[in-house]
Amino acid sequence: MSLSLIDWIYLAAQFLLALAMLAGCWRMLQGPRAQDRVVALDSMYLSGMLLLVTFGIRSGSLIYFEIALVLAALSFVSTLALAKFLMRGEVIE
């Protein structure tokens, strides 16, 4: 019962989140316009953050949680700056 059912379930969850990041990557490369790419970047940030949280559950250390918090803040700031850039053509005026 070493690599038990629970490990397989976590592995499946991580696989799904990695597929979600891959889908975001596809949309970011494919996206017909700039706003599609920004949405894809935001969803990739989110999937990566959730992937880090599942790594933290499996390893049992709290350091992954702090990386997840930093990633959430970075996602907010970067998406906000990109939306401002798409709206006005510059970020800080």
Place this chain on the structure above:
Amino acid sequence: MNAIPEWLQLVIALIVLAGALITFIGTVGMVRWATFYQRIHAPTLGSSFGAALILLGSSLHSSFALGRPIMHEVLVLIFILITTPVTLMLLARAAIYRDRSEGSPGVPPPPSHPPLTKPKQ
């Protein structure tokens, strides 16, 4: 670190799996839908229920492992729930501004009323 009973580990793992599945469904919607205004809805499935379930699973796991309530993950969840509507609203407004200034079809025209009057139906 306490040993978590087997059934509880199974329940937590299933909660995490459900969150991952919901996030994945959201990104599939982002890939498959046709226009930008449809696509912007789909990843919020992951940022509401997907993130909530995975962070709940993480919170339960570390709470039972350490033997005291761990509420750090709620912080991340509140942050995501506050920031996602703000950023996506700004992004949608930027997109509609760009579409209007290019005259693309399928975009509602800008309101012709002055801003403080209520628009007629």
